[in-house]
Amino acid sequence: MQIISALSEVSDRYRAMFVDLWGCVHDGVRPLPGAVEALQAYRKTGGVVILLTNSPRPRAGVAAQIEDIGVPDDAYDNIATSGDSARVAMFNGAVGTKVWHLGPAHDIGFFEPPAILENPTPIERVPLDQAEGIVCTGPFDPMADPSVMRPEFLAAKTRGLKLLCANPDLVVDRGERREYCAGSLAKLYSEMGGESLYFGKPHPPIYDLARRRLAEIKDVSDAGILAIGDGPATDAAGAMGEDLDLLFISGGLGAVETGTKPGGEPDPDKLATYLAETGVAPTYVIGTLR
Template identity: 75%
Template structure:
């Protein structure tokens, strides 16, 4: 493992980047300036950037959101979202045709059929008691403990319903506020004996989608791809599972544990201990993407 202070120290070794969004490129409120500058500079030298995010939104929805955060299109080539990966499975009928949407109203775009499907299964959103399966894009209230959903999840488990998880993230930090994600609900459902189906990081489908997005613009082998992210159970585990080199962002979800102050570098001793505890094998570590 090598601690670096800038992406440019290692970027010449790679032809493409698979970059996490939340905690790496933006904080849920605004763009991280150093990250935008680093990615733009990398692309200016010919590198390709695929944003790989566990957002349940379709690619177009994430692109619109990035504009609002101040992330310019010059910072990336394409986007692969867990939402798109999960939508393909949903419109194949993986959890049935009548589904209960467990998620906020602003995720309604998830239920728009992908243009790449010629014959999508008709999907109808219904109440839980009429549903064949659950589509979880996130909690109704991201500040509420997922345990408040136990009654609904128990009813679903009793009926043998599958839960499609459109975002495997457990938590994210929106600015200074930590919020629960769909992954926390899916984990609880599994713990209760239900069956949860995942399509975002660290699971293979989203990496297959990212490689497809990359292949449309360049033919780049895996050994020339660098994964960048801050989530131990998602970004790091995914990169390790896909045998991709990893630049781990210590100033994201693991900032406190690694002693990474805002805009600074991790404490080497705390970093080594924590990486060992969570089982991360990072090729490189940086405090923030810059």
């Protein structure tokens, strides 16, 4: 493992990058200092940037969202989202044709059939007591403990409903506020004895999608791809499972535990403890993407 202070120290070793968004490029409110510039500089050298996000939104929705946040389109080449991977599964009938949508109203775009499917299964959103399955794009209230869903989950588990999780992230930091994601709900459902289906990081479907999006631009072997992320259970586990080199961002979700100050590098001892506890074995570590 090598601690670096700038992406440019290692970027010339890779022809493409799979880059996490939240906690690496932006914090849900604004771009993180230096991240956009680092990606723009890499692309100017001929490198390809695929944004690899566990957002439940389709690719176009994420593009619009990050434009509003302030991430320009010249910082990346394409986007692969957990939402797109999960939508394909849903429209292939993974959880039935009548589904209960557990998630905020702004995720309604999830229910638009993806263009890549010629004959998508018709999907109808119905109340829980009429549903054949659950589609979870996130909590109704991102600040509420997932346990508030126990009554609904007990009823669903008793009926044997599967839960399709459109975003495996457990939490994200929106500015200074930590919020729960769909992954926390899916985790609870599984712990209660229900069956949860995952399609985003660290699971293979989203990496298959990312490779397809990359192949549309350039033919790159896995040895030429660098994965960048801050989530031990998602970004890191996914990169390690796919045998991709990993640049771990210590100043994201693990900033406190690794002693990473804004714009600085992690405390080596705290970092070593954190990596051992989380099972992360990165190729490189950097405080923040820059």
